[in-house]
Amino acid sequence: MESAHEHEGLRRIDAHRRDRVVRAAAAAGLVGERHVAAGFLDVDGVRRTVADLHAAFGQDVPVLHTFAVKAAALVPVLRLVADAGMGCEVASPGELALARAAGVPADRIVLDSPAKTDAELAEALGLGVAVNADNLQELDRTAALLAVRRSASVLGLRVNPQVGAGTIGAMSTASEHSKFGVPLRDPGARERVLDALDRYPWLTRLHVHVGSQGCWPDLIAAGVRATWELAEEVNRRAGRRQVTSVDLGGGLPVNFDDDEVRPTHAEYAAHLRAAVPGLFGGDYSLVTEFGRSVVAKHGFTAARVEYTKEVGGRRIALTHAGAHLATRTVFMPDAWPLRVGVHHPDGTPRRGPEEVQDVAGPCCFAGDLVARGRALPRIEPGDLVVLHDTGGYYTSAPWAYNSIARPAVHGFTTAGGQVRFATVRTEQTLAEIAAEAGGAHADTLTSLARGGPGGER
CATH class of the missing domain: 2.40.37.10 (Lyase, Ornithine Decarboxylase; Chain A, domain 1)
Structure with missing residues (x-):
């Protein structure tokens, strides 16, 4: 129902169709006096956008498009995007559990988080879920786990190219003081990253995510280019193709001003090809982690x-x-x-x-x-x-x-x-x-105050 030329992808949401759905929802009693609020998600639109995303990147390089679970942490939604050809990017044990409940195969799941515990890492490695380490200490933890068990997981390192912030500071993850990733421009940091890749030959992926809403394609592309340049340096230094894949993150902003879809995934992919042509030369497989731009x-x-x-x-x-x-x-x-x-x-x-x-x-x-x-x-x-x-x-x-x-x-x-x-x-x-809200434990505090047992310890 959304009007767009097939080769251009989805360019505008059909407002008349949306109004029709609101009328149908009211008639069905899904929202009104009995149910005072409800959310609604367009299955047709999501599937069309996922198809547009795949078409945008083409077939000349292998790409795993993963859906950022945080954007719509609902099992049926994850099943929908998986059925349309996406994997899942997860950032917590809960999100991993949701992806697994949706039936997403482990080799199509990527785990990103700045504070993974030993237990979380062990679970991911045991399942064969791809893991992007946030920092050098996490690499050392991962190495200790790999010393006692084998894993099918693809292992990567998240870097912060420190290319700057977008228009929303809280959504910008490649700024000078971002909590995410290993900084590349701090004194001595780049050399420490290179040394870590020398030390851990099982590190075959580099990960970058510049930010989300408010970070426009030129800023995202600058971060991706810095990461690709690092991958090239690693491979020259190693004398082999140690880094074989690059995780580009997601973060394509969404237009909230009107019904036009902009920028599109096709526009972003074209921007990226112009800014980092070497990324599409066949030496690297790619991963994306789009969320908001798929469903918002x-x-x-x-x-x-x-x-x-x-x-x-x-x-x-x-x-x-x-x-x-x-x-x-x-x-x-x-x-x-x-x-x-x-x-x-x-x-x-x-x-x-x-x-x-x-x-x-x-x-x-x-x-x-x-x-x-x-x-x-x-x-x-x-x-x-x-x-x-x-x-x-x-x-x-x-x-x-x-x-x-x-x-x-x-x-x-x-x-x-x-x-x-x-x-x-x-x-x-x-x-x-x-x-x-703890209904099953209603008496524990009064019991504790009166000198009785306090329940769980």
Whole structure:
């Protein structure tokens, strides 16, 4: 349903189709008075974007495209992207467990984390999961484990090319003082990296990830080029092809301003080929770790408007879309703005004159606003507000503040001409909230205060 020429890839999200899905969701009771908020993910759009990603890099070099699990840490989503041809990039034991639950083969999983324990490393090596060490101490730990067991894992080292930060400091991982990777420009650091590669011939991969939202293709390409140059130096020094693969990371930014998809994966791949042509000469296999750019624009969040009020001459809509669903947007609105659509209770879009309004969430603090001073059609109680472009990080990373229930997430397709939904995650129940908050241990502290047993030790 998304309009785009086949050879150009997906260039614009179909707003009319999205409105149609909102109407269908309201009619099905997936969002409204009973279910006050829900996330939605476009199955057709995700599959199309994964196909575009594969096409963008072509077939002249082998590429393993992995999906950054953190972007949508939901097992059905991981199964979907795996079925479309992606592996998984994981950054914790929990994310590894999700990838395995989705049936992703170990040799298509890459483990990245700056604080891997011995147990995590041993598990990954035992499974044959690829591991990118974050630092030289981790290399030494890995060597100790390899001394007593063999592993099929591809082993790499993450480097920080220190090419600078993007427009969002918290998302920039190749800055001068980034916590990630081994710095290449600090005094003596490059030589230490080269010595480590000499010492550990099983290190066959270099990994770089410049950052995420706010890091544009030229900055990403600069980091990749520095890493490729290091790989070439390692191989010249070794007199053989020791480094045989380069993990490029991910981080392609997403346009949150409108429905246009930019930059595309094809544009990024072309930029990379121009900046680092030697990377595509056949000497290296490649790995990518895209997340947000695969799913963000293929998701939206819908929430019910409970009340409206006038305060200080401005209308405020009190809704069920707030910091518990859009944490980054509430706390960093300039860095993470979201477009807001207004729909009647039946899901049809509201039209008519716009007025300046705030869209507030249900959390118990004054700053819980997903939109401030936004020109929108007049919002009424019972309406639905729709947060656009929330397919990445929003539906799968709710905040437990105020113990507000995690909403359901639904996938949808319009294949065959009808809107069909499938459950990705069920809505959290109040019983589950109580259990997660230690309900099974309700008496332990009072017992401990009275001199009794304190439970687990």
